[in-house]
Amino acid sequence: QSALTQPASVSGSPGQSITISCTGTSSDVGSYDLVSWYQQHPGKAPKLMIYEVTKRPSGVSNRFSASKSGNTASLTISDLQAEDDGDYYCCSYTSTTTVFGGGTKLTVL
């Protein structure tokens, strides 16, 4: 159950777009369309932003989109805003476990 691999940090200016990658294996990301993404602000619980690779829960901005190709999933945030600053985690379900990525700190410059 190795953690999924994410870049430690990304940054962007307001109005720009950024993409965060999440690399797993053929046993997790590559095998199941069950990748989710979470945003976390300091002192708060993670918040679901994307589930089942591309779906957005009600209330999540359409500036957040995601995709998957092979063993790598990606989260794109367009039109960056100050409130997007925070930590982002990907997550993948396997048949018996769920594994998170190590997290990416997004800094909005």
Next chain:
Amino acid sequence: EVYLVESGGGLIQPGGSLRLSCEASGFTFSNSAMSWVRQGPGKGPEWVSAISGNAGTTYYADSVKDRVTISRDNSKNTLWLQMRGLRAEDTALYYCARGLAHFDYWGQGTLVTVSS
């Protein structure tokens, strides 16, 4: 509105045991798989365990397998995590979350500190 309220955390010596609870409201508890997810200080979330809605199937991370037991009582809308043989590396904020493949609602967490 969905609420998940965890309790039961605290300071515990290595080797000790602890039982965490999660009281759920605002949704049909018995229809939902539930999970425990922990987050160590300065670390990302780590999925710990999950249980199906009817409690018929349980799932455990390798890091805690054989040391924890997840259970639920649908008549009480309550989820538990019994932990034993606690180690320093189990120190974390433990969240109760709805779901198995993804987690759409989270509690505020209960802090478990394992230290002598």
